[in-house]
Amino acid sequence: MKRTWTIIGVSDVPRSFEWYQSLLGQPKTPPGHDYFGQILDTDGTVLLCVHQWGAHEHPSLMSPDEASPGNGLLLFFRVDDFDLALKRARALVARLEEEPHVNPNTRTREFSLRDLDGYYVTISALSVPQRRGPASRRPNERLQPTKARQEITGATSAPSRVKR
Numbered sequence: 001m002k003r004t005w006t007i008i009g010v011s012d013v014p015r016s017f018e019w020y021q022s023l024l025g026q027p028k029t030p031p032g033h034d035y036f037g038q039i040l041d042t043d044g045t046v047l048l049c050v051h052q053w054g055a056h057e058h059p060s061l062m063s064p065d066e067a068s069p070g071n072g073l074l075l076f077f078r079v080d081d082f083d084l085a086l087k088r089a090r091a092l093v094a095r096l097e098e099e100p101h102v103n104p105n106t107r108t109r110e111f112s113l114r115d116l117d118g119y120y121v122t123i124s125a126l127s128v129p130q131r132r133g134p135a136s137r138r139p140n141e142r143l144q145p146t147k148a149r150q151e152i153t154g155a156t157s158a159p160s161r162v163k164r
Contacts, residue, residue: 003045003046005038005046005049006048006049006075007048007049007050007051007061008048008049008050008051008069008070008073008075008117008119009051009052009053009060009061009064009069009117010050010051010052010053010116010117011052011053011064011116011117012116013031013033013034013035013036013037013050013051013052014030014031014034014037015116016050016115016116016117017030017031017037017039017050019092019115019116020039020047020048020050020115021039022088022091022092023085023088023089023092023115023121023123024039024047024077024079024085024088025079025081025084025085025088026039026040026041026042026047031050034052035051035052035055035056036049036050036051036052036055037049037050047077048075064117068118069117069118069119070117070118070119070120073119073120074120074122075115075119075120075121075122076122076124077121077122077123077124078108078124078125078126079123079124079125079126080125080126080127082109082123082124082125082126085123086100086111086123089111089113089123092113093113093114096111096112096113097112097113097114097120098110098111098112098122099111103124106124106128107128108124108125108126108127108128109124109125110122110123110124110125111123
């Protein structure tokens, strides 16, 4: 398996580290260094790395003056606790960039906000909300005859099984 580590340049590693831990509902821990920290999921997966601007002379992390932070980057997190994430986000910022809505492409709820350094962050529900009401059928699945329909039409054959 391959994994990417998204690393963003920030002006204050400890402060940004705590901000993202709060947003993502992670336990409060200090960053590994004053210049670098990894926000980890409960299974140890790296969710995001924050790196001090100018530390270690990485060309794209030298200074926020070279380009605006987040130019060409969208931090997009899928979460399994969307409603709690929304509450945490509202506690971190004065206003959201985008209020909660359903993304027509993913059909999941999402909202967006800016972090302490101006990065655009989108939080999306991990799964599509379940519909309430009668169960829907797949568009290509034929309805099976009901007992009442069989009596009306005289159909006596058993319903066929559809392989999936």
